[in-house]
Amino acid sequence: MPAPPPPQPTREGPHYRLQHTLTGHTKSISAVKFSPDGTLLASCGAENIVKIWSPFTGELVRNLTGHTDGLSDVAWSLDSVYLASASDDKSVRIWEVDTGVTQKTLKGHSKWVFCLNYNHNSSLLVSGGCDGDIRIWDTRKGKCLKTLHAHIDYVTAVHFNRDSSLIVSCSLDGQISLPIQLRLTTIFRQIWNTATGQCLKTIVEGHEAICQHVQFSPNSKYILSTAHDSAIRLWDYQTTRCLKTYVGHTNKKYCICACFSVTGGKWIVAGSEDHKVWIWDLQSREVVQTLEGHTDVVVAVATHPSQNMIASGSIDSDLNIRIWVDDQAERR
Amino acid sequence: MNEFLISPFSAITHPTTVQTSLYAYGSFAKFDPSGRYIGVGRFDGVASIWDLETRAAIRFLDGHVKTVTSLDWSRNSRYVLTSSKDWNVIVWDLAALWDPPQRYATIRCDAPVSSASFHPRNSQIVLALLSTGEVYLIDLRKTYRSRVELVEPDDGDEEGGRRSAMTVARFDPSGKHVFIGTHSGSILVFSTRTKAMVARHRIAGGAGSLKGFDFAKSGRRLVTNSSDRTLRQFIVPQYPHPDPDGSFLETELEPTHRFSDPINKTAWHTMSYSPDGEWLAGGAADPATHKIYIWDISNDGQFASTLDGGREPLAYLHWHPSKSSIASTTKQGNVLIWHSPNPERWGAFAGGFEEVDENVEYEEKEDEFDIEDEEETLKRKMKAEEEEVDIDTVIEETSRPQNLIVSNGDDEDLAWADEDPDEDAAGWTMKIIMDDEEM
Numbered sequence: 107m108p109a110p111p112p113p114q115p116t117r118e119g120p121h122y123r124l125q126h127t128l129t130g131h132t133k134s135i136s137a138v139k140f141s142p143d144g145t146l147l148a149s150c151g152a153e154n155i156v157k158i159w160s161p162f163t164g165e166l167v168r169n170l171t172g173h174t175d176g177l178s179d180v181a182w183s184l185d186s187v188y189l190a191s192a193s194d195d196k197s198v199r200i201w202e203v204d205t206g207v208t209q210k211t212l213k214g215h216s217k218w219v220f221c222l223n224y225n226h227n228s229s230l231l232v233s234g235g236c237d238g239d240i241r242i243w244d245t246r247k248g249k250c251l252k253t254l255h256a257h258i259d260y261v262t263a264v265h266f267n268r269d270s271s272l273i274v275s276c277s278l279d280g281q282i283s284l285p286i287q288l289r290l291t292t293i294f295r296q297i298w299n300t301a302t303g304q305c306l307k308t309i310v311e312g313h314e315a316i317c318q319h320v321q322f323s324p325n326s327k328y329i330l331s332t333a334h335d336s337a338i339r340l341w342d343y344q345t346t347r348c349l350k351t352y353v354g355h356t357n358k359k360y361c362i363c364a365c366f367s368v369t370g371g372k373w374i375v376a377g378s379e380d381h382k383v384w385i386w387d388l389q390s391r392e393v394v395q396t397l398e399g400h401t402d403v404v405v406a407v408a409t410h411p412s413q414n415m416i417a418s419g420s421i422d423s424d425l426n427i428r429i430w431v432d433d434q435a436e437r438r
Numbered sequence: 439m440n441e442f443l444i445s446p447f448s449a450i451t452h453p454t455t456v457q458t459s460l461y462a463y464g465s466f467a468k469f470d471p472s473g474r475y476i477g478v479g480r481f482d483g484v485a486s487i488w489d490l491e492t493r494a495a496i497r498f499l500d501g502h503v504k505t506v507t508s509l510d511w512s513r514n515s516r517y518v519l520t521s522s523k524d525w526n527v528i529v530w531d532l533a534a535l536w537d538p539p540q541r542y543a544t545i546r547c548d549a550p551v552s553s554a555s556f557h558p559r560n561s562q563i564v565l566a567l568l569s570t571g572e573v574y575l576i577d578l579r580k581t582y583r584s585r586v587e588l589v590e591p592d593d594g595d596e597e598g599g600r601r602s603a604m605t606v607a608r609f610d611p612s613g614k615h616v617f618i619g620t621h622s623g624s625i626l627v628f629s630t631r632t633k634a635m636v637a638r639h640r641i642a643g644g645a646g647s648l649k650g651f652d653f654a655k656s657g658r659r660l661v662t663n664s665s666d667r668t669l670r671q672f673i674v675p676q677y678p679h680p681d682p683d684g685s686f687l688e689t690e691l692e693p694t695h696r697f698s699d700p701i702n703k704t705a706w707h708t709m710s711y712s713p714d715g716e717w718l719a720g721g722a723a724d725p726a727t728h729k730i731y732i733w734d735i736s737n738d739g740q741f742a743s744t745l746d747g748g749r750e751p752l753a754y755l756h757w758h759p760s761k762s763s764i765a766s767t768t769k770q771g772n773v774l775i776w777h778s779p780n781p782e783r784w785g786a787f788a789g790g791f792e793e794v795d796e797n798v799e800y801e802e803k804e805d806e807f808d809i810e811d812e813e814e815t816l817k818r819k820m821k822a823e824e825e826e827v828d829i830d831t832v833i834e835e836t837s838r839p840q841n842l843i844v845s846n847g848d849d850e851d852l853a854w855a856d857e858d859p860d861e862d863a864a865g866w867t868m869k870i871i872m873d874d875e876e877m
Contacts, residue, residue: 185869200872209872227867229492244492247873251492268832270491323829340827350823368830389826 119394120371120385121434122416126164127399128427130157135419137179137363138406138427141186146203147408147417148189149427150177156191158203161415161429170201172208179221183228183245190231190245192219198233200245210248214241221263225270232273234261240275256305262318262361267326272306274329274343276320309346318361324368332357332364338376338386352376354393355384360405360421367409367416370432375416377404383418383430400424451762452717452732453776456747460488462495463771465505466754470515473759475868477518478773479506485520487532490775496871500538501528508553512561516862517542519564521554527566527576537871545576553606557630558613559855561862565616571603573618575633579858586633588616590626591684606648611657614851615677619648623664625691629680631854636677637687645670650708654715659694661718667705669697669720671739679850695739699731710757710764711735717742719764721755728752728768730776747774 133152140147140161147161156170156177175194182189188209189201198212198219215235222233224245231243238257241250257277264275309329319332328349329341336357340350352364355378364376372388383397383404397418406419414432460467464478464486475496476488483502486495502522510519518530527545534540545554549568557563562578573588590601602622609616609630618626623645627637646665653660653674661671670693677687697720705723712719716736722729728747734740750768757764764776 183870184867188872225491228870229489229496244494245872246492246496246870247494325828325830325832328827328829340829348823349825349827351819366829372829388829391823 118371119387120367120373120414120432122385122395122397122414122430122432124397124399124428125415125431126161126429128159128164128166128429129425130166131419131425131427133176133425134421135406135425135427136177138408138417138419139180139182140408140410140415140417141182141203142184142411143186144411144413146186147427147429148180148182148203149406149417149419150180150191151419151425152176154193154195156180156189156201158189159427161410161417164429168203168206170199170203170206170208172199173197175218178219181223181231183224184226185228188228188245190222190224190233192222192233194218196235198222198231198243200231200248210245212241212243212248212250214250214253215239220260223265225266226268227270230266230270232264232266234264234275234277236260238277240264240273242273263320265321267322269326272322272326274320274322276317276331278316278318307343307346309341309343319363321365324366330364330366330374332362332376334358338364338374340374350388350391352386352391354386355382356380360403362403362405363407365407365409367414369410369412370414375407375409377407377418377420379403381420381424383407383416397428397430399428400426450712450714450716451778452712452719452742453762453764453778454743454745455776455779456774457763457777457779458493458775460493460773460775461771462486462488462767462773464767464773465771466509466756467765467767467773468509468511468756469758469765470511471513471759472515473761473763475515476765476773476775477509477511478767479509479520481505481771483522483524485509485518487518488773496868497532497537497539499528499530501530501541501544502526504550507551508555510555512556512860512862513558514862514864514866515868516866517556517561517860519554519556519561521551521566523550523569525550527551527554527564529561529564529578532868533866535869535871543578545578547574555607555609557855558609558611559852560613560858561860562858563613563630563855565607565609567604567607571605571621573604573607573616575616575630581858588618588626588628588633588635590620590638591635591686606650608651608653610660610674611653611655612852613855617651617660619651619662619664621647623648625662627677627687629677629851631851632680634680634684635686636680637675637689639689639691641670642690642692649706652709652711654711655713656715659711659715661697661709661711663706663709665705667698667703669706669709669718671695671697671718671735695733695735697731697733697739697741704729707752708754708756710755712757712762713760717757719755719757721752721766723752725751728766728774730755730764730766745776747776 131151135151138149147159150156154173158168173193177193179192189203196215199208200210217236219235234240240254240256242252260278316334317331329343332338338352339348362377367373374386381400385395387394400420402420402422402424404420408417416430419427462478464480467478478486485499485506487497489496502524504523508521521527525547529543531540531542549570552567552569554566564576566574575586577584602620604618606619616628625639648664650663672691707721707723709720718733720731730745732742734742750770753767753769755766762778766774
């Protein structure tokens, strides 16, 4: 047994409180994302509009209109200038946020586009569709560079690692009884001329859990996944070992997103079907705070890149986005 | 990072097949230090920057009116230097938000420029070789602003003091010395800081006019290309501090290895070490084929393989800064990117499965089918999860190998080069400029 690690000074729990309630969506919200420079919040939902908000004042800044069907995900480019949106109209649009103009429309998915993310320098965009395909796009030209027939069912999350050498994806492949499916896929550099990207690893945990959201940790050493057995797991993908399990919330039906919070203490933040936002301590896995206020299932959460701020979005009967802040951390 | 997932023990090997080709219309192509981009010099005076992730040209450096003769990248790829037969050297700043990018500096020379390069530690120091056989060190820093010709001191015994023309000039990887090859086949070594010659080497047995140098990243080994169609590898000697009296080391260098094509006796256009210095690739100057010869340096320089790139003759080659990949340029202007493909592993598609080459007798572990208390299992699992994880400390990977020696202030040469540093900071990213053509 090695010597116990030195006590962490910031072990005190977070004190998030409601700052703003953003009203405007008319249908279920599917995603909220802070811009990398922290000045804007983008949200989307089952109506055909992307909404851009100021997270500090709670005001609606702009509507991005053009999609002809509902939206499932949005992603910001590194410089916070562009926003990509994934829609049920089978297209991905890249918007210039300042002007609200569609710069590119990426067509190619044969079914609804469910998730997307930029790579480290925003030269590539990866999107996952309900046809089980992952597509990789050249953002500058708006052309599809590669299609990976990665899964046989809804791809529910795709994410690049820090140096864009890997993509992690997960899917509702539950019907073929491979419960948690996280796929790591390399792109390009080794395998340009092969028909598909190479699948490097599939991570499966042995019980009846369908994984529905996945992302790399900020340093790309680990993977955080959420699954329908009401558990969030942190994986070491090199050794395929589950390092941490976060439980307490309810997640059996919806695609609920979890994220890392690194601005104050180190927390894991996630929505829940019990209408709350749950916050765990990254290391101890204890629940340190639950945020109550939403009146329906919280599916979307996002953490601010530099401040102690959380945005959460909910569905059906509660169409509000709530902004939560923890300003006590700064006062301490 | 993913190299580890593919095969944890793989070292760099040599590439075997062409992965892709870029229709770049170039005379040579050179990877940037990160290996993400490739710079192509063209006959029409334009240099283009290609993104290897999207396989598309992303910047066009349009400033020369004649053939681009060489291109060099700064340490963190922010600055690009191009030299041309139009007598100019241009330094470009890729951090600019538009295309063509901003010119950071234009250096006008007195003759067509054969090659130019950045000092490895400071892109404001530029080395230029002119087609007239002269070499200049150009310092753009405010405090040192100068242009100094590197001159071989006169020997009394040489008739009329006629010096041999300089045919190749390179910084060593530390930037402390400039290595110059001459038409008569000698290697001259100058101190970058004092601009004084510190050594003159004759190659044992003679080699003819020198055509090219390449250093292994450590700077301890040097390979030369010369007109006698042989590549020679030397161990670089340690040089004393420059002597104020102007005296210098005069020795004969004995090559550790000689590489040549014993059958066809082809000449070589270029050669390039692998990132770890364990392999050497030579580009054959064959007028009808595209052949790359690979030698295994770690195995006493044994010939390892020939890569055949088809009909278009080879003009240039460059090894990737960190991977088993080579970019070779054809006479027709296409750039071939070579790689060493990994076989698809189907076991990767199913979690918990492993592929084996041969049947393995399964041995049951002692406790494999023991019935364990569920509570006990859970407790053990909880215990295992106590371990601290670090989610946000970034350990910079080898994707941008920094083999620069850290200057600790003792070394005069390094401290001198680090003075008045350029703005080539690590971690900047090239902005994406949206292509407006089609919507």
